[in-house]
Amino acid sequence: MKCRRCGAELPGGRGAYRWRCEVVALGDDALSPAGDFNELEERQQRIFEELASVSPEQIEADVYQLWEGLFCRRCRFELGRVLEQFLGREDGI
Numbered sequence: 001m002k003c004r005r006c007g008a009e010l011p012g013g014r015g016a017y018r019w020r021c022e023v024v025a026l027g028d029d030a031l032s033p034a035g036d037f038n039e040l041e042e043r044q045q046r047i048f049e050e051l052a053s054v055s056p057e058q059i060e061a062d063v064y065q066l067w068e069g070l071f072c073r074r075c076r077f078e079l080g081r082v083l084e085q086f087l088g089r090e091d092g093i
């Protein structure tokens with residue numbers, strides 16, 4: 001067992017932290033926006049044209065993405081520090 005970030009050994013899971021980050025799009029109206037029928041068809045056509053130039057992996061990641069693994073204690077606190085910065089908080093974990 002190793003830390004996903006730095007590769008430190010985590011024998012038997014000792015000193016390991018499980019990490020899981022899931023991002024899920026809310027709402028399902030992207031492909032069926034509100035509006036009159038002509039406007040709806042135009043908007044759907046634009047969406048389909050945009051989707052044609054994007055890989056299936058990018059489309060999936062736009063709707064759902066999961067990161068997970070094990071961290072050592074040092075990387076766990078580094079992740080906390082980065083998340084606090086991302087969230088705009090200064091107090092830390």
Ligand SMILES: [Zn+2]
Nearest residue numbers: 003006072075
């Ligand atoms: Zn680590």
